[in-house]
Amino acid sequence: MLKITDLVKRYGTGEPVLKNLDLTIEGESVVSIIGSSGAGKSTLLRCINQLVKPTSGSIVLNGTELTALRGKNLREARRKIGMVFQGFNLVDRLTVMENVQSGRLGYISTWAAITRRYPKADIRRAFELMERVGIAQYANTRADQLSGGERQRVGVVRALMQQPEILLADEPTASLDPKTSEQIMGLLRDLAGELKLPVVINIHNVTEAKEYTDRIVGMRYGRIIFDDKPDKLDEAAMEEIYAGSPHADRGGDRVKAS
Numbered sequence: 001m002l003k004i005t006d007l008v009k010r011y012g013t014g015e016p017v018l019k020n021l022d023l024t025i026e027g028e029s030v031v032s033i034i035g036s037s038g039a040g041k042s043t044l045l046r047c048i049n050q051l052v053k054p055t056s057g058s059i060v061l062n063g064t065e066l067t068a069l070r071g072k073n074l075r076e077a078r079r080k081i082g083m084v085f086q087g088f089n090l091v092d093r094l095t096v097m098e099n100v101q102s103g104r105l106g107y108i109s110t111w112a113a114i115t116r117r118y119p120k121a122d123i124r125r126a127f128e129l130m131e132r133v134g135i136a137q138y139a140n141t142r143a144d145q146l147s148g149g150e151r152q153r154v155g156v157v158r159a160l161m162q163q164p165e166i167l168l169a170d171e172p173t174a175s176l177d178p179k180t181s182e183q184i185m186g187l188l189r190d191l192a193g194e195l196k197l198p199v200v201i202n203i204h205n206v207t208e209a210k211e212y213t214d215r216i217v218g219m220r221y222g223r224i225i226f227d228d229k230p231d232k233l234d235e236a237a238m239e240e241i242y243a244g245s246p247h248a249d250r251g252g253d254r255v256k257a258s
């Protein structure tokens with residue numbers, strides 16, 4: 001379970017971009033985070049995986065308070081959080097297998113990684129996952145030879161190689177064509193169920209959020225103003241999430257668009 005309580009993030013001396021945010025995610029649910037540009041979606045994901053240090057508040061993942069961790073403990077906790085990125089973040093000149101195995105860095109010795117002497121169990125697991133997502137035939141192909149959809153599948157397998165307890169995806173389909181985008185969303189949804197993994201997806205495409213996720217969290221300027229099942233996201237809720245201007249809202253309490 002992920003339990004976020006009273007989370008505040010302020011960059012420098014500016015107004016907070018996350019304002020006393022509470023969010024609990026249980027079980028294998030697939031949750032999408034929607035909201036206008038600048039609402040704080042990426043900052044929220046980065047606070048969860050501790051790429052960004054929250055200003056205050058609590059983030060507990062399966063009993064571990066992440067905000068209190070430093071050094072080795074922080075590195076260990078971060079392995080439990082898989083990340084999937086918009087731009088895939090692969091190393092182009094490495095093969096698919098090498099990219100996928102980089103998800104095991106931190107679990108295996110540096111020497112084993114440098115010399116590509118991956119443990120047998122890791123190779124087996126990589127092939128299982130690559131088979132599952134349809135890229136096993138590319139194991140020895142350089143990452144830059146693959147299409148966008150195939151590259152994102154590599155990104156997903158790499159994240160799963162970490163044996164994460166939660167998977168975070170930051171705009172995972174924004175660089176993909178519509179059909180491939182739907183395939184990747186379907187894959188994330190199915191993997192969440194198969195691996196009993198909570199998945200949190202930042203997404204601009206509301207149609208995909210409605211179709212492929214179990215719960216939609218709508219953010220507006222650092223606050224959660226909608227949190228419900230996709231079929232509850234009606235026009236009024238959309239208006240509230242997306243209307244208005246950042247200037248009107250920033251800093252103060254939520255201002256309803258007129």
Ligand SMILES: Nc1ncnc2c1ncn2[C@@H]1O[C@H](COP(=O)(O)OP(=O)(O)OP(=O)(O)O)[C@@H](O)[C@H]1O
Binds near residue numbers: 011036037038042043
């Ligand atoms: N490293 C940073 N330093 C200062 N301000 C930042 C930093 N990162 C983000 N911000 C600001 O925080 C606010 C929230 O940004 P964030 O990227 O979290 O929003 P978002 O909802 O993910 O937007 P988008 O959909 O465009 O990615 C914005 O005003 C942004 O300019």
